[in-house]
Amino acid sequence: MQGGLLGDTIPASSLMEIQKRLLDAKTAINYVNDVKKGNCTGGTDNILKLQFDHTRWESYARIAVKTANLLSKMIQENDGKLAEVDETYLFSVVRNNIQGDALVFGSAIAFEEYVFSDYRIFCPYAYMEGSTAMAFDLALGYNYLEPDVEWYAAIKHRDYSNITVLRDVVDLGNRIVSTPESMARVQDGRWTYPYFDCGGGDIWMVTYSAPIIGILNTSGHPEIRFRGVATIDIELTNIDVNQCDPTEDKELPSHGSLDVFRGTHSCQPTTQCRALAGYGFKRGSYLCSCESGYYFPVINAVTKAFNGSDIEAYYDDNNVTGNIEAYQCLKCARGCDTCEDDTPCMIEYSMGVHITLLLLTVLLMLAIGLISFVTHQYRNERVIKSASPIFLQITLLGCAMMSCQMFLIFGEPNDVICMIIPWFAYIGFALAYGALLLKTWRISTIFRFGTTKRVHLPDKVLLQWMIPVVAVTVMFLIAWTTVSPSVSEILVTESKLKYVYCKNDWWLSAAKAGEVIFLLWGVYLSFTVRKAPSQFNESKYISWTIYNAVLLGTFMVVIIQFIAIPQGPDIVYAMTFLYIQIRITLTLVLFFAPKFYSLYKLAKHPELAESEETNARTLYRTTIATVSSPSKYRQHVQLQTTLSWVKSQKPVQLSKSDISEVESQSGSKDYLSVRKMSELKHNQVAPSQMGPAINGW
Incomplete structure (x- = not known):
């Protein structure tokens, strides 16, 4: 993409300057929309004073430069005039310049007074009408020598003292010709601002003019003289206007587009501009598609984007400023990067x-x-x-x-x-x-x-x-x-x-x-x-x-x-x-x-508190003692087994005679101990185990 008003990236200029340039471009594109056949003022007075990059059209400018250099040689060889050149030849030159490319609308050769000796002023001009080349003398109804004719007057008053001068040698057989000749370059010419050719082609165009130079030898010093221009008209009608932002649509259509109008689109927030190819030099040649995270409101629409021309017309017809809600996309459900409708992308919590x-x-x-x-x-x-x-x-x-x-x-x-x-x-x-x-x-x-x-x-x-x-x-x-x-x-x-x-x-x-x-x-x-x-x-x-x-x-x-x-x-x-x-x-x-x-x-059972504490102390001492003695450990295990079995039995209902018998045999008067031994005896515990069992209870 060639650089435009802002280029591929925003230049290091102040925000106010950028905004002013965008405003100028916006004004210009609105002017393009307003100037139409039937409401123009005639001639080429309707001008867009905007600068843009002409680099892509340099090949067309070279056509005018070569034509100008050819005529400069012919004028030099004929003492500064074209007295021996037939006018039909010049008409053939301009017709040849416009054939073969759709972008070239017209070509002209305009001379200073009496350079073409048969007429005071003479300007053969050819333009395309469909597939037919039309040619006529523009000077018959149009005085191009007027100072306000940009494509002629602006280049006429340039300083050509530093123009390239060459001396070619031509061997004609019977004589050798060597004369100084000017050699114009592309940078010696000039592009006009875009203008509407009212009454001519009734189209927007831009013209490149290359100078025709003559060299007059006076007192041994060559004198550079301006003798006219050779032009090429580029038709802007078939060139797309790209109003999208510089960061969008960087790929140009194959037939080119004007970058000068970058950033002048009217796409609303939630949308992004996408330039359309083939709509020519007019405003609104873009679509406003939904940004990522938004979806087009009309779910079943074939083209899910707003037409730029519709948005521009809405602003004109309703005289409104600011954002237009009707031309904005709807936000996708939370979590959706892209979407076609409001279908949720996040799972619903239960x-x-x-x-x-x-x-x-x-x-x-x-x-x-x-x-x-x-x-x-x-x-x-x-x-x-x-x-x-x-x-x-x-x-x-x-x-x-x-x-x-x-x-x-x-x-x-x-x-x-x-x-x-x-x-x-x-x-x-x-x-x-x-x-x-x-x-x-x-x-x-x-x-x-x-x-x-x-x-x-x-x-x-x-x-x-x-x-x-x-x-x-x-x-x-x-x-x-x-x-x-x-x-x-x-x-x-x-x-x-x-x-x-x-x-x-x-x-x-x-x-x-x-x-x-x-x-x-x-x-x-x-x-x-x-x-x-x-x-x-x-x-x-x-x-x-x-x-x-x-x-x-x-x-x-x-x-x-x-x-x-x-x-x-x-x-x-x-x-x-x-x-x-x-x-x-x-x-x-x-x-x-x-x-x-x-x-x-x-x-x-509060009465068990004392026995639980005694049991804990006994088990602690027994456990420490049995760590280093396998036999004591086996005895300890047997004791634990006995205690576990006894405790698992149902409580024993002992008679007073049972308790008295155990008391007389053991000689103990402690009621709790006697009762314990009575229970052990009732459960058929061996007498050798009664003592350890009672202590470990």
């Missing part, structure tokens, strides 16, 4: 599913709060105190933070939410599972080293170890948020609908990998304490919790990534809810249900 799951999450949060309250109220009970109440509260806090994810991903996430979610998810994980794993580590350490040295790991020491776990998590999250914060992105479902989801990147993969490594350490710890008696510690339940998090949690991650995400946000939300339940609800059930059941039993 709010019933989301609200139901959110309400269940609220109930879970209330349950966590209730568990926290009960734990605090019974913190001095042995069953709670032995489980370290502070770590129970930390576990509950972590579970509550992980549950908050359901509130954050409710509805459509944005960049801020996507950046916040990992903080709740992974700090919550570090608190909940960090507390569980550190307690398991304490049990593992006691049972591995308790027989060889004193192991002192109170809650205060474990809390100190909790700090690095949380600190590493926080530092990772800070790095993640600073370097590459998680953002939302558009995903496409299998049904080709879109939805917004938080982007999965390598930071998320690294966080998941860290979780797995941490939980695998927990699996190892659970294995080391697998033989620890559950009456003494929570190792069994902690182990189940960790296995659950590793196996079911990993399974749910795979389900979410490869099945839920392609299905859409409703399935993702539901699967995320299940994933959180696996990590939280099952953890709470496995971890706190046995404790609360023990509290319930103690509340219902």
Whole structure:
């Protein structure tokens, strides 16, 4: 594309200058529309004073230049005149110039006075009428020597002192001719402004004039004299006017277009200009098609674009300014890059599913709060105190933070939410599972080293170890948020609908990998304490919790990534809810249900509190002693089996005679001990096992 008013890119000029040039072009194109055959003033007075690039027409200008140089030679060889040249020859020259190209409308040769000796002024002119070349003497009815005739007067008064002068040598056989001759170039000529040839061709055209120069030798010094012009008229009627912006329609039609009118279209916001080829030199030769993200209001229209001529006519007929709503496109549904109508591109959320799951999450949060309250109220009970109440509260806090994810991903996430979610998810994980794993580590350490040295790991020491776990998590999250914060992105479902989801990147993969490594350490710890008696510690339940998090949690991650995400946000939300339940609800059930059941039993049978405490102390001493002695360990297992079997039996209704018999045999007056031995005897427990069983009860 050749450069136009603004060129291919906006020049480095002020905005006011650009706007002024566009206004001039707009005024000019409106003037083109107004000047028509029948309302013009005659002659060539209707002029568009706009400059534009003529480079594409240089080949036509060379026709005029060669004609001018030929006539300059002939004039030079005939002492400055064309007395010996017949006028029919000149008519043949101009007719030859216009034949062979549709853009060339006419050609003229205009001489100064008496250069063509038969006439004072003479201007053979030829033009095309259909496929026929018409020729006549323009000087018969038109005085081209008038000073306001642009194509002649403007070039006549130029300074040609620096024009190229050559000396050709011609051998005529009997003599050699060598005379100085001028050689005009394209830049020595001049293009006119576009003008309407009223009364002539009744068309818009532009003319290129090349000077005819004669050289007169006076006193040995050549004198340059202007002798006339040779012209070529380019018909603008068949040249398309391109009113689109410089950044649009850069590909020109094959027959060319005028760039001077760039940016003068009347396409409305939401539309973009597309130039039409073959409409010629008139306003409105463009279509206004919908921009990306908008659709044409008439769904069934064959051509889904507004006609530029209709918009221009609307402005003229209604004398309005500003935007016209009737010629604007409609915005596509949200998420659509392109569209044909208002069909949605974003998937519709099932709010019933989301609200139901959110309400269940609220109930879970209330349950966590209730568990926290009960734990605090019974913190001095042995069953709670032995489980370290502070770590129970930390576990509950972590579970509550992980549950908050359901509130954050409710509805459509944005960049801020996507950046916040990992903080709740992974700090919550570090608190909940960090507390569980550190307690398991304490049990593992006691049972591995308790027989060889004193192991002192109170809650205060474990809390100190909790700090690095949380600190590493926080530092990772800070790095993640600073370097590459998680953002939302558009995903496409299998049904080709879109939805917004938080982007999965390598930071998320690294966080998941860290979780797995941490939980695998927990699996190892659970294995080391697998033989620890559950009456003494929570190792069994902690182990189940960790296995659950590793196996079911990993399974749910795979389900979410490869099945839920392609299905859409409703399935993702539901699967995320299940994933959180696996990590939280099952953890709470496995971890706190046995404790609360023990509290319930103690509340219902207060007399068992003393025996439970004695049992705990006895089991602790027995367990430590049996770690290094296989025989004692077998005895311990037998004792545990006996106790478990006895406790599984229905309560025994003993008579006073049974109790008196056992009392007399044992010599014991302690009612509780006598009753225990009576029950053992009733259940056929060997006498050798009665003592250990009573102590371990």
